[in-house]
Amino acid sequence: VKLTVDTDAQTLCLVEGDTSRTIALYSPQAFELLAQQWLRVGWSQKYSYRFTWLGRPIVQLPEDLLRIQEVIQQLKPDVIVETGIAHGGSLIFYASLCHALGNGHVVGIDISIRPANRAAIEAHPLHDYITLVEGSSTDTLVLDTVRAVIGDAAKVIVILDSNHSYAHVAAELRAYAPLITLGSYLVVQDGVMALLADVPGGQPDWTDNNPAAAARDFLSEHAEFVQSRPPHPFDESRLERDATYWTDGWLRRRA
Numbered sequence: 001v002k003l004t005v006d007t008d009a010q011t012l013c014l015v016e017g018d019t020s021r022t023i024a025l026y027s028p029q030a031f032e033l034l035a036q037q038w039l040r041v042g043w044s045q046k047y048s049y050r051f052t053w054l055g056r057p058i059v060q061l062p063e064d065l066l067r068i069q070e071v072i073q074q075l076k077p078d079v080i081v082e083t084g085i086a087h088g089g090s091l092i093f094y095a096s097l098c099h100a101l102g103n104g105h106v107v108g109i110d111i112s113i114r115p116a117n118r119a120a121i122e123a124h125p126l127h128d129y130i131t132l133v134e135g136s137s138t139d140t141l142v143l144d145t146v147r148a149v150i151g152d153a154a155k156v157i158v159i160l161d162s163n164h165s166y167a168h169v170a171a172e173l174r175a176y177a178p179l180i181t182l183g184s185y186l187v188v189q190d191g192v193m194a195l196l197a198d199v200p201g202g203q204p205d206w207t208d209n210n211p212a213a214a215a216r217d218f219l220s221e222h223a224e225f226v227q228s229r230p231p232h233p234f235d236e237s238r239l240e241r242d243a244t245y246w247t248d249g250w251l252r253r254r255a
């Protein structure tokens, strides 16, 4: 792909193989094309590895965090389950939303919680909102523990951010889908991998071996879920698409 930005003519020219098209630079379509490249270059430069939330590193695109905050503010879940803890920033983020909303508890699962990360999470002022579970997210004992914490909670949302291989995400989808309550979401993170296969540091097999592919195949067999990007509660922009790492990642339970 060859992209040429002409700020004088206010155009963006896209050449792909034998075809080329020129579009207005200041248009939703140009934003989408440039945002795709911003995501690719940013990923190669570890853009998402430079933020913290209330003191803990959070490995996310800030755009995605704002979007899920909107969903959680509207849904007011009783339990937020996240697979993949790393430094704990995302758990603290969800805990801070529970605190602000006056409702909710967070369950974080990781195959290996490093002692320094565990200590920092357990010393955090929001720790009471969080239950840590160590083990693989698809392990039977881990799932039993998660189900016990959830109990008969009315609203449950699950966020998948652990091992991003197709096989693991497919197994997580099968394991966690039954926990999602009507109208809530199973959020599959990092479907952007398909877009990063040819970026330095990416892997050629990411074109198929990625969370978005697992989510699409899951949906084809589970009519009770639908791919549904949450509506923007406030949107005065001209844009249709978000810049996101969570490509095709919003699975809403509709039945």
Ligand SMILES: C[S@@+](CC[C@H](N)C(=O)[O-])C[C@H]1O[C@@H](n2cnc3c(N)ncnc32)[C@H](O)[C@@H]1O
Binding pocket: 057, 058, 059, 060, 083, 084, 085, 086, 087, 088, 089, 090, 109, 110, 111, 112, 135, 136, 137, 138, 161, 162, 163, 168
């Ligand atoms: C991308 S990081 C999580 C980032 C974190 N959610 C955040 O937003 O800052 C992925 C984490 O998944 C964990 N992980 C890898 N395989 C796993 C598995 N099978 N079960 C649970 N966690 C796993 C890794 O140990 C790592 O800490």
